[in-house]
Amino acid sequence: MSARQAIRRIPVAMAAVLMAIGVIGFVVALILNVFVLDRYDAYGEVPIPGVGTVHLPAGEVTVNLHTRVISSPSGGGLPVPPISVAVTPPTGVPEPEFQESIGMTTTVNNDSRRRLWRVRVAEAGDYQITTDGEVGAYIAPRLAFGKPSGHWAFVWVFPAVFVLGLLDLFAARLFRARRGSPMGAAIGPETDLNEDRFIPQGEGIRIEQLKTITALRDSGALTEKEFAEEKRRILRGH
Template sequence: MSRAAASRVLTVFAVLAMVVAGIGFIASLFLNAFVLDRYNAYGEVPVPGTATLHLPAGEVDISFHTQIIGSGNGSLPVPDLRMGIDPPAGVREPTVTENIGGTTTVNNDARIRVWVAQIAEDGDYRIRADGNVSAFVSPRLAFGHGSPYGAAPWWCAGLFVASALVLVLALVWGARVRAAPRPVGAIPATFDIGDTPSGFQPPYVPTEDGIRLQQLNNLTALRDCGALTEAEFETERPRLLGGG
């Protein structure tokens, strides 16, 4: 494959990779936010209020969930919240860490991650929730988990950036290949009037002796084939040899 063809193939590959990465970025953001993010997978607790939820061992996301009025543009403000988690008998208390996430709004239903809890063992946990939530409609704490493919948008973004760099390199390479001097064929020799071309053989000009010798050979051939008798041959030969 020539360098020009290779640069074109690399350009097409980079463009396709950028398109795939862009589509993947948008699709993964949508799926993570609205399909794969199960923010209330384990249930909800009203604020203020109490409830018993069955929580699995491992990481559990705790989100503030409420109804909003209007377009809901911007980040959902997090009120002053208080929460307690009472584990089953014999199980150590969960470790809760504040971890404020981004706001997700769907049809005037808004939520934002507030805490992440590390649950030691699977079991029924009693949740106590309270806070200054008088300005919110139907406030509650939702217990669930995020998308298992939360890093997918970042991978797609990385692929897009890498593909863009490859595209730039391919374009620069292609420009250099097109600008490079190309070998040309051999220049044919030129001649001036009066010049003798190399290897030229002048036409053969027979000498007078050569002509007489050729005529004698012809005469001999005529005798040998019977067209002339021996006497006629002897009569003509001296004339050809210059003796007649």
């Protein structure tokens, strides 16, 4: 491969690298956010039914259904049974604001969880949690109060990188098409024989032979008659 051909391949290679980074990075970032950075039970858990005290910080808190399963849930994920929860805040503190926010199911080693609510806590403190629900079909069900991952915005950087690579690939192919050949070389009537381009092996040999006899004629080593005979022989392929 010549240097010029190698340079022409750089945009396509860069596009392939960007697209690979986008796909791999998105998968890795998604896994990290779901299994590592999303601390679904950071502040504590309360059994269902049951009563417990959990220290909650001010700000957003997630509430997740946490249970054991025999096999990984399929279809719509972990079914959500009717669950009620009552929160008694510290004296003088407003009650937390619940907002329904059903999330996807995450299962690791038969340990399954699914987000049910996002809660806005006005002030940090010890909150008494009372739970109840129709959870007879679940193994050790409980509500887990946790910390949402703050890195979801980072996940979407990688789809942007993938799209950038896709645009780069499209631009490279468009440029090649405009140049008029699959490899982007401008091959036409005005193309110099010495230009770096692909030439069939037999044709290349004949061109080199014609150059040689031309040089011999110009130097006086061949007469015009001898030059003409050699040229006819070369063009006939002998």
